[in-house]
Amino acid sequence: MAKIRISVIIPTHDWSTLKRSLLSIKKQTLIPHEIIVVDNASKKNDYEKIRRLGVKIYRNEVNLGAAGGRNSGIEQASKKSNYLFFFDHDMVADKFMLEELVKVAGANRKIGIVTPRIYYLSDKRRIWSAGTNINLLTGRITFRSGKDVGQYEISEEVQVAPAALLVKRQVIDKVGGFDDIYFATYEDTDFCFRAKRAGFLTYYSPRAIAYHDTPADFRKESERLLTRTYWVGRNRIIFLKRFGYKTSLLFTPVYMFYYLMLALRFNRINAFFDFMKGTITGFLT
Numbered sequence: 001m002a003k004i005r006i007s008v009i010i011p012t013h014d015w016s017t018l019k020r021s022l023l024s025i026k027k028q029t030l031i032p033h034e035i036i037v038v039d040n041a042s043k044k045n046d047y048e049k050i051r052r053l054g055v056k057i058y059r060n061e062v063n064l065g066a067a068g069g070r071n072s073g074i075e076q077a078s079k080k081s082n083y084l085f086f087f088d089h090d091m092v093a094d095k096f097m098l099e100e101l102v103k104v105a106g107a108n109r110k111i112g113i114v115t116p117r118i119y120y121l122s123d124k125r126r127i128w129s130a131g132t133n134i135n136l137l138t139g140r141i142t143f144r145s146g147k148d149v150g151q152y153e154i155s156e157e158v159q160v161a162p163a164a165l166l167v168k169r170q171v172i173d174k175v176g177g178f179d180d181i182y183f184a185t186y187e188d189t190d191f192c193f194r195a196k197r198a199g200f201l202t203y204y205s206p207r208a209i210a211y212h213d214t215p216a217d218f219r220k221e222s223e224r225l226l227t228r229t230y231w232v233g234r235n236r237i238i239f240l241k242r243f244g245y246k247t248s249l250l251f252t253p254v255y256m257f258y259y260l261m262l263a264l265r266f267n268r269i270n271a272f273f274d275f276m277k278g279t280i281t282g283f284l285t
Contacts (some may be wrong), residue, residue, distance in 0.1 A: 003258050006030070007033055007036060008036065010038065018050065028095055028098045036057075037055050038072045040060075069214060071177040085166045101116060108201070112170070115165055121214075123218075130158075139236060155205065171198070185228060190239055220252055226262065229259060
């Protein structure tokens, strides 16, 4: 059996949460082969402090987003690694996370991507994601989430692994990295769907645990969403043109209405215009 070597790749443009994330990776029962921090042209950094934690740092001169940042990490990763683990900088890992992810990945040669059970960091009884799915008829994304009442205890196939992805090297070798066109949002979705077309499954591991420092409060979560409406509108259209049914784009007015109502509710009308601009750009791309 080949020795397990994992390259952990963490893109960041905000160093405030990075140390906490790195320390959780350093405490894993399955010690990674290397940890690579990709600095996406941050304005403030603490290179020397981070280097003391025993990690590699690679800096992009411009912000390449989640997709480009991960791709930079792939380029820097050791060719000896048979797994690459992509982790958002605002997440924290349980110490058994990598070990449990690898167990699921090794259970079936067709499994190419595995995602953990991700709780809200601020509410560890609520699941942020146990994998996500997308309706290719309507374009609606469904997070397998909510208060943990034992509803996601089975390791099973999901369509998308968001924010935290253990990926076998052969997936990267066959389908390439993340598509830079997305910058941020939908890059995970596109990657998992391309992997599926190439014959690899995406799985969820209930025993692998991570925590996401994202708002658990509906108002704060909605306000956060309204800061990225351009990318949501644009990338939704790009993804559905590639993978959705022909009817999926007909639901665009429904999403326009939803974001209009959301923007009005939080007095962020500019966010709606950003969504419209992104949607038009998506159709033209």
